[in-house]
Amino acid sequence: MRDEPAVDAAAEIHPAAAAEGAREYRINELAEAAEVPVRTLRYYQERKLLPPPRREGRIGLYSEDHLARLRVIGNLLERGHTLEGIRELLSAWEQGHDVAAVLGLEKTVTEPWSTETPVTMSLDELAELFPGEVHPEAVEQAVALGHIEIHGDQVTHWSSRQLESTVAIVRAGVPLTEVLAISERLQRSVDELADMFVTVIMKHVVGPLNASDLADQELTDLTDTLAQIRPGAELAVEAGFAKAMERRVRQEIDRVFGGLAATHRDPEEPQA
Template sequence: MVGRVSVDTGSSKGAGVANLAGAAPYADRVAQIDDGAPDEPAREYRVEELAAAAGITTRTLRFYRERKLLPPPRKEGRIAWYGPAHLARLRLIGELLERGHTLGGIAELIGAGESGQDVAELIGLEQAITSPWSDETPVRLDWAELATAFGDQLTEANTVESLAQGYITATDEGITHVSKRLLDATVALLAEGVPLAAVLDASRKAQEHADAVAEVFVALIRDQLLGALHTDSPLPPGEAAHLTEQLHRIRPLARTVADAQFGLALDRRVRAEYEGLLQQRRQH
């Protein structure tokens, strides 16, 4: 959505300001990592030894070094020596990756910490941007349950279309649907006699229109509120926290606007359809 903040997280509702306390330990470690790792013995590592100590491959370590995620090693002739600070940095990178951060985002956090910026605030802002805006609950069904729910409409074509739309993932044991609410709505429509193929066709069209609406809202936030993230200049002190608070106030508005606009659109379309039907009946 934005250029400078590209970290993805697996956090859900409550991210952002509420998670600054959880981000603080990482922020302290990012900011202080180059002071060394006092809990580690004062020893040095060759590249293979450092990779083994960090639990990664030498190829991954060299990739991190190329991405400038590690400070330069001490050179002794042609031999590169790494110290406890390098090992601490690698362990921090691993923990941040497990939390869902991208390497690009980790590089930015490290750079921010080294330049004295408030890393906890940046992490909170990233979480406010990238944590899920939906609150859908995935649901898993085995193939027997699917057969019971969909009967003879569980065809190969319908399964392929569902996979293509991204709503389900399939294994030998069954499927996982991204939204229990959407799955329940599909089953309810089938119970009313609507064919699954027709539901999937409508779903594809609705997804396309929903993506367009989301792009409008994202563009509004990006252009009107997050312009500071598109520059190379560091954010002013307190700006990340301010943007985080704004995003948390705006998040509910996205759902409110979408729900209101969809309801009004239904009013217009149903009224027009009904008037057209009445006119058609009068003509006959």
């Protein structure tokens, strides 16, 4: 994957009138040079990713700027950016921002918040992990929740850690259907938590800023700020859940042992 050239080439993509004597391309020539289909070039123009060509009668002529821009688009696609995201990045660059600074902010905001290792196995191997539990309804529910993807007779679970924890809970005696139901409710809860954090960050950190007026140093500062906030948000959720579990388990233990104490209390013993 060509990561760095995407940023390097961005320094050469500002749309400009073709310099006298510079190479110009008809659309089929540009497509060949950029190694993309003509229909893709037309689509990029429709999406405002590629500026219109210089017109000479009915013929459209494209410059080296267009070719460089197409190479940047290709590099950014390889990095996993969507076309809409690329359009916004190019727009930011055209407003005078350093694309490296914009990409740094984008990377901080969009990179995964946890590194999970997917695990692939056959349907038979999955059934062996949950004896008697893997029926069509459970599989369909797991797919709907995004836990697994099925390709032919192969199953890919998105997280080896979550799979291991699910196996442990089921082997402890909790039915798989119950675990999946809890997972669905948990997903709704963490979605609400994420919404709250994003709302607060947008209001107090990002909101007051005007993206069109941001200097490159401000973009860098914002990137650093978001990077600092990130572990705090993760810790708050993790610590809060741990504390809630500790409190709830203690309540349940007190209830169980309190009931046992009441059962075995001496009838002659005075009530507290």
